[in-house]
Amino acid sequence: MSVQWFPGHMHATKKAILERIKEIDVVIEMLDARLPGSSANPMLAQLTAGKPTLKVLNKQDLADPARTALWLAHYNAQPDTRAIGLHAGTVAPARALIAACHELAPHRGGMVKPMRVLIGGIPNVGKSTLINTLVGKRATKTGDEAGITKQEQRIALADDFYLYDTPGMLWPKIVVPESGYHLAASGAVGRNAYDEEEVALELLKALKGPYGAQLEARYKWGWTAEAVARCKEDELLTAVGRKRGALLPGGRLNAQKAAEILLTDFRTGALGPITLETPEEHTRWLQAALQHEADLAAERKARQAARRGGSRAAPGTA
Incomplete structure (x- = not known):
């Protein structure tokens, strides 16, 4: 089975990100700490390429601490990237992401050059709960079903700090089978898709x-x-x-x-702290999936060439 889920509103989210990203200083990507590689959206990375990125491993209270440390080291080793772990319901750690954004974009801040941050992630990763914790009130809808937030919202976390919240978004084709299963297990995928x-x-x-x-x-x-x-x-x-x-x-x-x-x-979390993948495992799965996709593309190209060759060789009709 291939787990795929890309409802219509996700197309609108993609368009909104493309329009907004030109004026954004930092991108926050919320990840599920139980599946950090599988919950990292390659389409979001493509749409926001070139922008400093803060990876937030959310729900770390549900994750394996030893594996969380591996993932934080993995992401912190990447250029223009910082990574922190969070439990969205805890106030003090949540505010650490504001400081991290200023570290990534130290030239932004103050009323003349306010910080503009876009926050995104897969559905049901806890983004809305985090935002509500940051602002101290129910600024966005929350729920345990994928796809609660439907449109972009601008939220002022401070006089010079604007957060643009986008709906949870997957990507059109999940090429890594293990990632599809892990996303479904976490609740990031609609129930009718698996x-x-x-x-x-x-x-x-x-x-x-x-x-x-x-x-x-x-x-x-x-x-x-x-x-x-x-x-x-x-x-x-x-x-x-x-x-x-x-x-x-x-x-x-x-x-x-x-x-x-x-x-x-x-x-x-009734099973205890669990992380379904390590950086090494996910890298191996991704490489295997990309090779499989390349093999399929080569096979399609060869079949198309064979059909074209057969058509040219066929005798004409009077």
């Missing part, structure tokens, strides 16, 4: 090795972490369902219900 059971199986594939002990702690199967790691994903999903009573008449597994239970436990 199959819960398939996403739950892929989530278990990512969890069973590094986080087997946390799965056991949550579901209390009586297994060691090593035993969890050796299990097949469908066996683990069955075990989740049986432990949580997700059964059909006759004791058969209700796989759909079991998948929903697992996904909810991941999204709410």
Whole structure:
């Protein structure tokens, strides 16, 4: 299955960013700290190329601290880029992003040259919650469904600091399969774009090795972490369902219900602090996906050339 979700309002967001970016000093990209590579939008990077960027790893309270450190180091090593971790509901750390923006654009500030910052990210990454925390009131709508914010909003965080909030945006084609599954597992993708059971199986594939002990702690199967790691994903999903009573008449597994239970436990943090990918893993997945796309393009080009050659070689008609 290929997870893809790009509703119509996301086309409007792309256009709005192109119009706004000319006057922007710093771009803040909100990332999900549980999937920092998969939640980084390549289309946003393309639209805002050349602008200093602050990567905010949000929901870090739900993420694995050791892996968060790896991702912060990864992004901080990139040119014109800073990265910080945040929990959007905490006031003091949230204000750190204002100082970080001034570090990235030290020539901006004051009433003559106010700081102009564009903030973007994937749907359901916690952007609206962060903004509401910053301004101390309900400035934007929030919710646990993807696609709550529908249009750009300008918010004054200070007399000389303007924040332009854009709707959550994915990109038209997610080429990295693992990223598609991770985005779906996090709730960044609309529910009609994926199959819960398939996403739950892929989530278990990512969890069973590094986080087997946390799965056991949550579901209390009586297994060691090593035993969890050796299990097949469908066996683990069955075990989740049986432990949580997700059964059909006759004791058969209700796989759909079991998948929903697992996904909810991941999204709410009930499984403990988890990060689904490391920088090394995501780089490897991306390279493999780009090579696959290049191979497909070469195959299409070869077929088109063969058809053109066959057409030229075909005998004419009288």
